Amino acid sequence: MSELPLPYSSRMSGTARLVGNDVNTDVIIPGRRLIHRDPFMLARFVMEDLDPEFGKMIEPGDIIVAGKNFGCGSSREQAPIAIRYAGISAVIAVSYARIFYRNSMNIGLPVIECPDIIGKIEDGDQVSIDLEEGFLQHKRGSLTEELEFRPIPEFLLDMLKDGGLVAHLQKQLRGEG
């Protein structure tokens, strides 16, 4: 697999791409597309069954803003991979399905749980995130609002900083962990 398109950064900002509740991994990347092993190929089909235009509209750095239970369904790691390689810098959701949450962190896609976003962030808002401080800001016209989220546990943050689980384990095997 190729290197991730975006290196780790504790701060990121981008345009909000709003999706609803219970977005499952079958619509994030359908089973019929899993034959592709190239992550950039997978990225072309991201969310296609939800909205065929979704992938085409992504600007590098965009942030997916979702409702509850984001990533429910299959354990396919290709779901966060497709999102990450499509250029999405982070996901903010009300809540996540547990396997998707772990998979995302493992492949180096920061996922933030923030129940306070309900009804607050609109599609197209400018969103910035401070992962380590645990807050996000969203802007729409003259409106600017700051929301706090539960900080990412330190050991997961360390893994994200290393670039994901593989790089983290490589470091450990080299005796640096």
Add this chain to the structure above:
Amino acid sequence: MPKTMVEKILSRSSGTEEVAVGDIVESKVDMAMSHDNTWLVAETFEKIGAEKIWDLDKVVVLLDHRIPSNTLEVASSHSYIRNMVKKYGIKNYYGERKGICHQVMFEMGHVVPGSLIVGADSHSTSYGAVGAMGIGIGASEMAAVWTTGKLWLKVPCSIRIDVAGEFPQHVHPKDLILKVIGDMTADGATYKSVEYCGDATAKLGMSGRITICNMSMEMGAKCAMVPPDEGTRQYLKDKIRVPYDEVHPDPDAVYEQTINVDLSDLVPMIAKPHTVDNVDPVEKMAGKAIDQAVLGSCTNGRLEDLENAAKVLEGHTVHPDVRMLVIPASTEVYMQALDAGIVKKLISAGCLILNSGCGPCLGAHQGILASSEVAITTTNRNFRGRMGSPESEIYLASPETVAASAIKGMITDPREVVE
């Protein structure tokens, strides 16, 4: 401190005397299973650069999702898996001969009560049917398990579902779990362990226990378990030859929530497009025309399921506008169904029998739905586009309901077809 089942298993596997809900523990994995996605596991394992797999006795690999390979891409990823299996000396490798991973895990005696099993498949919750903790993980994490044999886990809170009563005629464990998911919603058990207790769990049978633990995933459960009983011991008698310690919940264990279900109150249930928690009694959807009926999967492809469907189909034929696909969950189930004459009954009624595997469940091959087509299936997910076109519709129901609907060419309450 009194403990739930999951607390006992995480306490034992992490070597921590007392664990509390919310604690993060590092547990030793007892068994690790992956299927067609082993290409990604192996590729990641190679990237990590470990010299060998931590314990070859504890790794299972097989192919079930797209077998036999249906595209050049799939063929090359299968070929890569075979090479990696040889390179690392994976001995518990079953190729495409045995059937669906979860069913095969039980049949081959890899699911031991009280153990911690990780599978690179979300329906690994199935292993709870014999009182094991089965959890789904992704491919990178499986590569990490191959490397270290360990996994970090958060100790979840637990939901207890107390089952009482008797199933009415033509009502099955699938109807029970659909009812539970409908009530709990798609994220009602997220991050939580679900324990099915009460004397009536004995009425579920082992096949039914696999069905309900398997589908507990669809309400977000981290794991789902049924405490072992005499039925479990009988089921495992010929499968597991090593001694094991059963895990049972302590009488005063703390549950976040206890839900009481009386089997006697249940009716045949159906999950409507496009979420598994969109549940109604079958009779509410009666009359909806269908194009495809599917009987199979890790959820409902066992001998009992085939038998139940065959009983409904006996003396009938599948409606001319419907294709009915039958996929025995494993080769062993397939052979048992052959011996019992079930396969002949199904073929005579107009069913197509496919080789054991995941088949059309995930829309990979063997029965893709065209735009605007409608399927009724015993599988576990009805997400938009799961079985093919995003414009198709998937309804989930029991084997009896699927068979009754296949006869009529429309969604049908099995109580209408069978006397």
